[in-house]
Amino acid sequence: MLVLKSGCDTARALFIAPNGRRWEQRWDSGTSHAVTDGGVLQRLPMEVDAHFMGSLTVGFSRKAGEFYPLKALPRLATYISETLLELEPHIKVEP
Amino acid sequence: MRYQHATRDRDKALAESVGRPGPITAKLDPRLHPDGSWWSKLDRAQHHLDDLYSAVAFYTAGRRHNVTKEEAGDGTWLYRVWFTGEVDQDWALLAGDALFNMRAALDHMAVALNPPSKQDDRIYFPIYEKDPWRKDATGEYIEGPRNRRDFKGWTSHMADEAVAIIRNRQPYAEAFRTGDLVTDHLLFILKSFNNA
Numbered sequence: 001m002l003v004l005k006s007g008c009d010t011a012r013a014l015f016i017a018p019n020g021r022r023w024e025q026r027w028d029s030g031t032s033h034a035v036t037d038g039g040v041l042q043r044l045p046m047e048v049d050a051h052f053m054g055s056l057t058v059g060f061s062r063k064a065g066e067f068y069p070l071k072a073l074p075r076l077a078t079y080i081s082e083t084l085l086e087l088e089p090h091i092k093v094e095p
Numbered sequence: 096m097r098y099q100h101a102t103r104d105r106d107k108a109l110a111e112s113v114g115r116p117g118p119i120t121a122k123l124d125p126r127l128h129p130d131g132s133w134w135s136k137l138d139r140a141q142h143h144l145d146d147l148y149s150a151v152a153f154y155t156a157g158r159r160h161n162v163t164k165e166e167a168g169d170g171t172w173l174y175r176v177w178f179t180g181e182v183d184q185d186w187a188l189l190a191g192d193a194l195f196n197m198r199a200a201l202d203h204m205a206v207a208l209n210p211p212s213k214q215d216d217r218i219y220f221p222i223y224e225k226d227p228w229r230k231d232a233t234g235e236y237i238e239g240p241r242n243r244r245d246f247k248g249w250t251s252h253m254a255d256e257a258v259a260i261i262r263n264r265q266p267y268a269e270a271f272r273t274g275d276l277v278t279d280h281l282l283f284i285l286k287s288f289n290n291a
Contacts, residue, residue, distance in 0.1 A: 076194075077137065080137060080201060087204055089127060
């Protein structure tokens with residue numbers, strides 16, 4: 001079960017796994033990539049049903065015990081692509 | 096795989112709903128070394144991401160969740176999302192494969208930036224959330240020597256411009272410039288997942 005609680009400037013997600021383990025994530029306005037980049041907070045109250053899978057689907061870092069929106073993944077790929085493009089001209093080719 | 100039955104239209108609708116980008120931008124940009132192994136790794140990551148979002152689309156189309164809304168009593172609304180079907184465990188595998196290949200793309204680039212005679216499999220793309228060169232008021236390094244030593248070992252034969260780009264891309268450096276949390280930095284997220 002995923003519990004979403006939205007207020008004026010924060011959102012909270014509590015995930016309860018089938019085995020009973022719980023993890024919680026808060027999003028405070030302006031402090032999280034989930035909010036600043038995806039407008040997740042704004043969407044939650046009105047469109048949670050339609051968007052929660054896509055916008056709030058979370059990955060779980062078992063070691064860190066934290067949630068990250070899967071939405072970060074394509075942005076990460078783009079960021080790495082830009083980094084590679086920036087670095088490519090500096091590849092050394094020895095004579 | 097089951098989710099391969101998801102229709103193209105449904106995938107498209109999901110992509111639009113989550114703001115999913117199109118192909119990685121580099122596919123549209125000139126790649127100086129299109130056969131470079133770093134691009135192969137990144138393209139493989141994109142392949143896994145495509146599979147992942149197809150899997151999410153398949154799950155969503157099956158609508159194996161219900162949402163209820165209630166007043167929490169403290170001026171907020173409480174939404175409960177009830178899963179009536181298990182989330183496909185392949186999601187974690189697909190995300191993991193994508194992340195592994197993204198990390199590998201950076202590492203392959205780090206190797207390529209060194210001259211061939213200096214390339215080996217102990218070179219990595221550094222990702223630091225703390226500035227290894229930051230000093231306290233007495234002029235002593237705040238962080239231990241390991242990251243400084245690694246950085247030097249991995250980059251000392253690179254072009255100065257490449258080293259500057261890598262330092263500029265560090266989570267601690269970008270967080271300092273933007274004022275964002277270092278834990279929100281994309282490379283920090285990559286590192287957190289990859290080391291998990």
